[in-house]
Amino acid sequence: MKDKIEKIVGAGNVSDKEADMFVYKNDSSYLEGHPVLVVWPASTEEIAKIAKLANVRNIPLVVRGGGTSTAGCTLAEDAIMLDISRMNKIVQLNLTERSITVEPAVTVAQVNRLLAHYELCIPTVPHTVSGVATIGGLVSCNSPSSLRFGQIGNWVMSLEVVDGTGKVFTPSKISIFVGSEGVCGIITKVKMKVTKPITAISGTWKQCVSQEELSLLSPLWKDSDVITIEYFDAYCSQLLGLADKPHLWIEYVFLDKGDIKDQQELAAVRERIAKLYSLLKQHKFTVHTDPYVPHEGISPFLHFCRRNSIPVYSHIGQGVMHACVRKEHPEMAGKVYKLAQKLKGYPSGEFGIGRAWKEYMPPDKKNELKEHKKFYDPSGILNPGCLL
Numbered sequence: 001m002k003d004k005i006e007k008i009v010g011a012g013n014v015s016d017k018e019a020d021m022f023v024y025k026n027d028s029s030y031l032e033g034h035p036v037l038v039v040w041p042a043s044t045e046e047i048a049k050i051a052k053l054a055n056v057r058n059i060p061l062v063v064r065g066g067g068t069s070t071a072g073c074t075l076a077e078d079a080i081m082l083d084i085s086r087m088n089k090i091v092q093l094n095l096t097e098r099s100i101t102v103e104p105a106v107t108v109a110q111v112n113r114l115l116a117h118y119e120l121c122i123p124t125v126p127h128t129v130s131g132v133a134t135i136g137g138l139v140s141c142n143s144p145s146s147l148r149f150g151q152i153g154n155w156v157m158s159l160e161v162v163d164g165t166g167k168v169f170t171p172s173k174i175s176i177f178v179g180s181e182g183v184c185g186i187i188t189k190v191k192m193k194v195t196k197p198i199t200a201i202s203g204t205w206k207q208c209v210s211q212e213e214l215s216l217l218s219p220l221w222k223d224s225d226v227i228t229i230e231y232f233d234a235y236c237s238q239l240l241g242l243a244d245k246p247h248l249w250i251e252y253v254f255l256d257k258g259d260i261k262d263q264q265e266l267a268a269v270r271e272r273i274a275k276l277y278s279l280l281k282q283h284k285f286t287v288h289t290d291p292y293v294p295h296e297g298i299s300p301f302l303h304f305c306r307r308n309s310i311p312v313y314s315h316i317g318q319g320v321m322h323a324c325v326r327k328e329h330p331e332m333a334g335k336v337y338k339l340a341q342k343l344k345g346y347p348s349g350e351f352g353i354g355r356a357w358k359e360y361m362p363p364d365k366k367n368e369l370k371e372h373k374k375f376y377d378p379s380g381i382l383n384p385g386c387l388l
Ligand SMILES: Cc1cc2nc3c(=O)[nH]c(=O)nc-3n(C[C@H](O)[C@H](O)[C@H](O)COP(=O)(O)OP(=O)(O)OC[C@H]3O[C@@H](n4cnc5c(N)ncnc54)[C@H](O)[C@@H]3O)c2cc1C
Pocket: 027, 028, 062, 063, 064, 065, 066, 067, 068, 069, 070, 073, 074, 084, 104, 126, 127, 128, 129, 132, 133, 134, 135, 136, 137, 138, 139, 140, 141, 142, 143, 144, 145, 181, 182, 183, 185, 186, 187, 188, 277, 350, 351, 352, 383, 386
């Protein structure tokens, strides 16, 4: 197989070296895989040829973007890892239509650096790993989620996809591929809407009296001037250097709404918030769950986490709840997901479901996805073990 793939991508772009298998056995989750080959394709045509070959030989393929999945979405188990990092070109910027077409390994930060010259942007940030996570990976997980701008899928205009038989096409129903974590097709191009950035943002910290005191939230949820509402429980607030009480961080589209108006100061707050991930890791809270919980379920959800000493940070505006547990206590993550299920939530708000949380996926969603997979990937070679 290695020889055949070398003929497609060139000798330097395939590896079965022990060291490479070691590097690619992890993503950013607590799980591990075992790739058998790593391939670095450079074009749609190469990917299509590899998929054709893999389909005939029944060898699984897993696509890797930035590898930042926290849900074990991009782990290869006796499979070929397709690292698409060489496909990182901006294909076309159409200023009249306000759209941009990119290869899948381009990052949001890369796009926004270019768009800044034209006073445009893809507005799905703040996103902590926007310089690493790829547009292909973000679209495949339909992340991140933002109160004002929605999920990244809302900004996708069209896709180019290679399916599990090696066929290249432009799907008429892009929703099949947005959020399906690479199990139905490999995204090789993404065309997205772009917009004017909001430049005059202001922000405010608000302290909640108790974990359940969410009366502050109802007016904010309806306020169209709000860009984002982030929640930090007392534990996370303390890690961020705030008082030992739950806090909300709110960003507004207007300068006169929030207390912090200086844009550099605002950026510093975001930087500080972005450190929470590693601060929690220092305290061994390495498993960050990600259920979506509807607004009416948030109060009981937070109550459960507090009773069980589970730290929570949340994009609370959208109901994305990151309850953090220690790797040694995976059963607590299970309890978090079961509760979210009971509260009529969904197993992923933005990080993906992957291998880690697939048992909590609703059966009707699973069945729908199975049908799509049967059609686009009849041999089941694309990212097996993920989602289904
Ligand atoms: C420290 C940290 C902070 C994070 N913060 C946030 C946050 O604020 N908001 C948020 O939403 N997420 C966050 N994440 C999660 C992560 O950034 C997202 O899940 C992101 O979508 C993954 O992008 P990626 O390029 O790294 O994809 P990968 O991790 O490489 O892959 C993710 C999935 O997409 C599939 N995939 C990748 N590229 C393609 C392609 N071209 N075609 C088909 N399938 C493909 C993979 O097979 C896999 O199933 C964070 C992660 C970390 C580690």
